[in-house]
Amino acid sequence: MKSIDVADISQAVAKLCIDANYFLDQDVISALQKAYEEEISLTGKEIIKQIIDNANIAEKEEVPMCQDTGFTVVFVELGQDVHIEGGSFEDAIYEGVRRGYTEGYLRKSIVRHPLDRVNTGDNTPAVVYYKLVPGDKLKIMVAPKGGGSENMSAIKMLKPAEGVEGVKQFVLDTVLAAGPNPCPPIIVGVGIGGTFEKAALLAKESLLRAVGKPNPSPELADLERELLISINKLGIGPQGLGGRITALAVHVEVFPTHIASLPVAVNINCHASRHKEIIL
Numbered sequence: 319m320k321s322i323d324v325a326d327i328s329q330a331v332a333k334l335c336i337d338a339n340y341f342l343d344q345d346v347i348s349a350l351q352k353a354y355e356e357e358i359s360l361t362g363k364e365i366i367k368q369i370i371d372n373a374n375i376a377e378k379e380e381v382p383m384c385q386d387t388g389f390t391v392v393f394v395e396l397g398q399d400v401h402i403e404g405g406s407f408e409d410a411i412y413e414g415v416r417r418g419y420t421e422g423y424l425r426k427s428i429v430r431h432p433l434d435r436v437n438t439g440d441n442t443p444a445v446v447y448y449k450l451v452p453g454d455k456l457k458i459m460v461a462p463k464g465g466g467s468e469n470m471s472a473i474k475m476l477k478p479a480e481g482v483e484g485v486k487q488f489v490l491d492t493v494l495a496a497g498p499n500p501c502p503p504i505i506v507g508v509g510i511g512g513t514f515e516k517a518a519l520l521a522k523e524s525l526l527r528a529v530g531k532p533n534p535s536p537e538l539a540d541l542e543r544e545l546l547i548s549i550n551k552l553g554i555g556p557q558g559l560g561g562r563i564t565a566l567a568v569h570v571e572v573f574p575t576h577i578a579s580l581p582v583a584v585n586i587n588c589h590a591s592r593h594k595e596i597i598l
Contacts, residue, residue, distance in 0.1 A: 319399055319400075319401050319454075320397070320399060320400050320401065320454040320455075321400075321401045321402075321403050322400060322401070322402055322403070322456055322598050323403055323404045324402060324403070324404040324405040324406070324407065324409070324410035324413075325404060325410075326598060327402070327407065327410040327411065327414065327456075327458070327598070328410045328411075328413040328414040328417065329414065330414065330458060330596050330598060331392070331410070331411050331413075331414025331415060331417075331418065331458060331460060332414040332415075332417040332418035332421065332422075333418065333596075334414075334418070334458065334459075334460035334594045334595070334596060335390060335414065335415055335418030335419060335422060335424065335460055335462070336418050336421065336422035336424070337594045338460050338461070338462050338592040338593055338594040339382045339383065339384075339387045339388070339422065339424055339462055339592060340376055340377065340380050340381065340382065340383065340422070341376070341377050341594075342373040342376070342377070342383055342590065342591075342592070343528075343591070343593070343594075345528040345529045345530070345531075346373075346529050346566075346589070346590075346591050347370065347373060348529075349529040349530050349566040349567060350366055350369055350370050350373075350503070350566065350589065351370065353366050353503055353556075353563040353566055354366040354367060354370070356562060356563060357555075357556065357561050357562050357563045358561065358562050359555055359556070359559075359560055359561030359562065361555075361556075361559050361560065361561065362555045362556040362559065362560065362561030362562070362563060365556035365557050365559065366503070366556055366563070369556075369589055373590075381423075382422075382423075382424055382425070383590055383592075384464065384588075384590050385425060386425065386427065386464040386465055386466065387419070387424040387425045387427065387441075387462055388427065388462030388463045388464050388465075388592065389427065389428060389441075389444075389445060389462070389463050389464075389465070389468070390415045390419075390441055390442075390444040390445070390460060390462055391444065391445045391447075391460070391461045391462070391463050391522070392411055392415075392444050392445070392446045392447070392458065392459070392460055392461075393447050393449070393458075393459040393461065393523070393526065394411075394446060394447065394448045394449065394456070394457070394458055394459075395449045395451045395455075395456070395457040396448060396449070396450055396451065396456055397451055397452065397453040397454045397455045397456060398450060398451070398452055398453065399452075399453060399454035400454055400455070400456050408446060411444055411446055411458075412442045412443055412444060415440070415441055415442050415443075415444045416440040416441070416442050419440060419441040420440065424441065425441075426438070426439055426440055426441045427441060427465065428441050428442065428443070447519070455597050455598070456597065456598040457595060457596070457597045457598075458595065458596055458597075458598070459526060459593055459594070459595035460593065460594055460595070461525070461526060461592060461593035462592045462593075463522075463587070464501075464588055464590070466499055466500055466501060466588065467500035467501065467504065467586045467587050467588040468585075468586075469499070469500075470492070470495070470496035470499050470500045470586045471492075471518075471521070471583070471584055471585045471586050472488075472492045472495075472583070472584050473514065473517060473518050473581065473582070473583040473584070474488050474581075474582050474583075475514065475579065475580070475581050476488065476580040476581070476582055477580065478577070478578065478579065478580045480580060481580075482541070484580070484582075485508075485510060485580075485582050486541075486544070486545060486548070488582050488584070489506065489508055489545055489549075489568075489582075489584055490545075490548055490549065490552070492584040492586070493506060493549050493552065493554070493564065493565070493584070493586070494552055494554070496586055497554055497558050498554065498557055498558020498559070499558075500586045500587075500588050501557065501588040501589060501590075502554055502555065502556055502557060502558060502563075502564050502565065502588075502589070503556055503563045503564060503565055503566045503589050504564065504565050504566070504586050504587060504588060504589065505525055505529055505565065505566055505567050505568075505569065505586075505587040505588075505589075505591050506545070506546075506549065506565050506567070506568045506569070506584060506585075506586055506587075507521040507522060507523075507524040507525040507569050507571075507584070507585040507586070507587065508521055508524065508545070508568065508569065508570045508571070508582070508583070508584055508585075509521035509522075509523075509524065509570075509571055509572075509573075509581075509582070509583040509585070510570065510571070510572045510573075510580075510581070510582050510583075511572045511573040511574060511575035511580075511581060512573035512574070512575055512581060513575075513576075513579075513581065514581055516573055516581070517573075517581035517582060517583040518583040518585065520571040520572070520573055520583065521571070521583040521584060521585035522585045523571060524569035524570065524571040524585070525569060525585060525587045525591065525593075526593055527569050529566055529567045529591055530566065530567040531569075533569070533570055533571070538570045538571075538572065541570055542567075542568045542569065542570050543568075545568040545570070546565055546567065546568045549564050549565045549568065550562055550563060550564050550565060552564055566589065
């Protein structure tokens with residue numbers, strides 16, 4: 319049995335919060351560079367260039383790449399042979415978020431109640447998802463999610479008879495309705511199946527995949543490519559000012575569902591696809 323102290327968890331989470339907001343992963347940079355080459359709009363090309371320049375400045379000067387440093391979403395894979403000692407696991411995560419957002423001078427964006435709108439002052443609580451897995455490792459991934467892109471996400475309970483064509487149409491309708499609001503070029507996460515809430519979680523988890531890495535299922539990889547082509551024909555373009563590149567990638571994940579159901583969720587991410595992970 320491996321023991322991990324909550325102090326080490328807090329320290330790790332604090333660093334992940336800062337790093338995720340300062341340093342854009344190479345997969346996103348590479349996707350943006352490819353988008354720059356493919357964009358035909360001069361305005362669109364200039365916007366993509368500025369996005370890349372902004373990421374480089376954030377990394378060099380160690381400052382947030384965006385003023386919206388997000389709702390802290392944390393994905394945990396806890397090995398069955400790991401023992402957490404010294405206190406509450408979830409409290410340790412919250413303490414890490416609190417410390418990271420304070421020490422990293424990250425904007426605190428969380429309100430204590432959706433109706434009274436009083437800011438908690440430290441970006442807690444985080445949204446934490448746990449998965450119990452074999453082994454003696456603890457994997458923590460921090461994925462800050464900006465409000466602008468999150469607000470443009472959607473879910474719909476389709477009729478099974480609507481099938482894949484209904485799924486495609488819902489994805490396109492959601493992206494078109496979002497327009498410039500999620501700061502395109504975007505990454506589009508799609509969850510199909512499960513229950514109402516499972517589809518939404520699938521869509522969000524799909525955004526953790528390296529940008530543009532296809533689903534291992536050939537059928538789903540083909541669907542991702544088809545959706546990306548269709549989205550990039552909408553003409554929304556970088557920052558909604560027109561052009562060829564509205565999305566950098568589409569990621570699709572699926573799960574078994576009920577015979578009477580076809581849930582579909584679309585979780586849109588802005589070009590700042592932020593996530594960092596550590597294994598303890």
